[in-house]
Amino acid sequence: MGFVVAGTVASFYKLVTSEPADFSIARRGVIGILVAVLLSMFGGPFIVVQKVLAGLKSKQLSAVPALFGVAVAGMWSVCAGIFFVTLLITA
Numbered sequence: 001m002g003f004v005v006a007g008t009v010a011s012f013y014k015l016v017t018s019e020p021a022d023f024s025i026a027r028r029g030v031i032g033i034l035v036a037v038l039l040s041m042f043g044g045p046f047i048v049v050q051k052v053l054a055g056l057k058s059k060q061l062s063a064v065p066a067l068f069g070v071a072v073a074g075m076w077s078v079c080a081g082i083f084f085v086t087l088l089i090t091a
Contacts, residue, residue, distance in 0.1 A: 002081030003045050010043035010050075021047050041053075042080065048073040 010021035021043050025036040040047075052069040055061030061069075 001084055002077035004047075005080060005084055006046040006077060009039065010046040012040055013043065020050070030084050045073040045077040045080065048076070053087060085086065 003059065014019045021039055021041050023044070025033060025040070033054055043070055052066050052073070
């Protein structure tokens with residue numbers, strides 16, 4: 001569930017802004033910084049996997065760092081999924 005929500009958040013961001021989701025926080029204003037932080041928190045696993053796939057495709061990333069990145073994204077997705085399921089149960 002965590003990865004699905006991350007993908008949905010990142011895709012919605014891309015739909016609204018026409019630019020891919022990224023971890024950059026160099027936004028102007030308080031609202032821009034808040035959006036960047038929330039996007040990084042909830043869309044992070046999807047962004048990490050996108051960057052890993054891009055690195056593998058361009059041959060800039062070897063297998064071990066790619067596996068580490070996917071593992072981090074997987075654990076992050078599990079934690080986010082637990083958060084979202086808990087939110088759904090308590091609502």
